[in-house]
Amino acid sequence: MASIKRRDNADGTTTYRVRWQQGGRTGGWESEKFGDATLAEEFKKLVDAHGQQWPPGWVKGKGFVQETAVDGDMPLTDWAHRYVDRLTGIDERTRRDYKRDIDNHFAIIRHTQPSGLIVDATIANVSADDIQDWVRAEEAGERDPGNPETWLRRKSSPKSIANRHGLLSAIVQAAVVADPPLRSKNCCTGTRLPRVDDGIDDEMCFLEHDEYARIAAEIEDPHARDLADWLVGTGMRWGEATALQVRDVSLARSTVSVQRAWKRSAPGDVGPSYFLGPPKTKRARRVIALSPLQMDMLRRRMAGKRPEDLLFETPRGKSWRHDNFWRRRWVPAVEAAIAKGLPKRPRIHDLRHTHVAWLIAERIPLPAIQARLGHESITTTVDRYGHLVQALDGEIRAAVEAAMGSPTAAPGIRRVM
Incomplete structure (x- = not known):
């Protein structure tokens, strides 16, 4: 009999993995991952009904849903690297920083199909929901399941998320304007990003004149x-x-x-x-x-x-x-x-x-x-x-007062404040 293993992710989402031995106890272990408990249960029943075999017509990671193939489609990170490699007007350090973000942050983006199946993101299939899920994952970070005190991926600041989202949007937009186009619209448009000023402490520190003087006096x-x-x-x-x-x-x-x-x-x-x-x-x-x-x-x-x-x-x-x-x-x-x-x-x-x-x-x-x-x-x-x-x-209040309280106003018009 197939079984379902639930996993609560650090970003607040939950995945359900259906596991079984192909053909029974003698075969190798197989599994399929879902983002919905009901879909996982339905798939488990299909596996049991077909003698612990993959249901006929089911493609691992894709399901029965046939998404339209796009000519020229490729993994999201591959497209992103190609985009950055062809950028002009940037120095090599900036190019290297962009590639680091692609490998360390864009690589965690996954695409959730209508069936609930979670598959690798490509430049053509990544959706607005996938981008919003990615933003949540960036906010939450990911801890090591074996050692909760250790981070596999640390939380990202709102500013860092905004900067990476801007790069990602430019990468996706390049697929929209490609010839021929790989997408009809930019899935990064309208993403709800965390507010940069959500933190308790200000990111910037402003010194008064006497405060800077105190520091300067200590520089020998x-x-x-x-x-x-x-x-x-x-x-x-x-x-x-x-x-x-x-x-x-x-x-x-x-x-x-x-x-x-x-x-x-x-x-x-x-x-x-x-x-x-x-x-x-x-x-x-x-x-x-x-x-x-x-x-x-x-x-x-x-x-x-x-x-x-x-x-x-x-x-x-x-x-x-x-x-x-x-x-x-x-x-x-x-x-x-x-x-x-x-x-x-x-x-x-x-x-x-x-x-x-x-x-x-x-x-x-x-x-x-x-x-x-x-x-x-x-x-x-x-x-x-x-x-x-x-x-x-x-000064703004004085300007408004002067404009709204002008003595040349037409008779009968009451001053509005």
Whole structure:
């Protein structure tokens, strides 16, 4: 007799596996998996009715339901790899990161057929329900059944899920517009994603002026102090700031031009682990206006250097590495400031967020901030920092008051507030 084994998955779903010995006790073990208990029970009865044999016409993993074959269809991960391999305008590190997400996260996507059978996902069969199930699995993670304290796959943050979903949507869309098309529509459209601000703690840390001053006072190395002041004073990314060269400075215009950034080499590449490449995006190539104090600091650092020399270097004249700065300069300074009463524990990248908060406090418009930060889209700027603009509420109320309470209003029209 066939049997049914139930399994409660970490993502909240349940699967039912029907198991039997082919032909009776002498045959090998066979099994079929379902996502519905009723379907599993019906299939078990079919196996028993046919003498512990596969029901005639039943295809393992597919059932009696004949899904229309699509010419050119292939496993979802294979299509995804092909898509990423053909992308242009990205560096090899980004390509490698995309492939890592495909192998570690997209590979868990499964397709549930109308019959309830769970089969491998292909670029043609993956559905909106499959994508929603995948999002839930990403949220929940997966623990080791043999050791509940160990994660087979850790929970993913809302931001990580959103980023991967965006990549997945682009991959599926490529199948929609393919010639000939492999799909009629994008199954990622309309997916309900977890809110990025669902967590208790803010992902970004914003420092007040005196809070940053507390940290800066604990950085004893003047080279490291200059770099920290630069990061919080310009909002530049770490890889951009540490790649600046003397020739990028305009003394006449009091500006600095962002032309390059540090990139990490792919594993196995011959040569240094880091190299200078283009900035993150096209808009990341930008010109940043500087204050007189910042120009004074640059003049001091430019003295005696050649045009191709780095502006920010270690005391030994080497290029800064994020891990070295973080471990030897930033963390000790932050911990010392915390010991003296600092209520926050910022990361190095939070200096960029802090810079934006200071600009918004001075009523700098978001489009101007977008250009200064090098964001590809104003949407990115609004999504990350729009909530800080509440400081303008007073000006907004005054504008509404002036517009709605105009003395030129037609007689008989009552002011609406």
